[in-house]
Amino acid sequence: MYAYKEILTLDNPQQINLSQPLPFLKGKKVEILIIVEDDINETDYILQNKALMQQIALSQQTHQQQTGYQPTAEELHEIVGI
Numbered sequence: 001m002y003a004y005k006e007i008l009t010l011d012n013p014q015q016i017n018l019s020q021p022l023p024f025l026k027g028k029k030v031e032i033l034i035i036v037e038d039d040i041n042e043t044d045y046i047l048q049n050k051a052l053m054q055q056i057a058l059s060q061q062t063h064q065q066q067t068g069y070q071p072t073a074e075e076l077h078e079i080v081g082i
Contacts, residue, residue: 007042028079 006018024030035042046052062068071079 025079 008016008018010016022030035045046056059068
């Protein structure tokens with residue numbers, strides 16, 4: 001599992017430039033969470049979002065128990081090209 005966090009201000013919403021490249025292989029499936037800062041700060045938004053907090057808790061639990069999603073051999077082949 002890999003987690004990456006960067007806070008940036010968008011000059012052009014159609015193009016996002018990160019300060020460092022992400023360490024993913026081509027074809028890798030990723031989940032992206034984008035939170036737009038308005039009048040509420042990011043931490044308050046997450047803490048007040050019950051569904052998101054439940055999703056984070058479940059994700060932590062399955063990661064610790066190593067019971068999360070496991071790709072099939074075919075999916076692994078598509079990801080790493082072996």
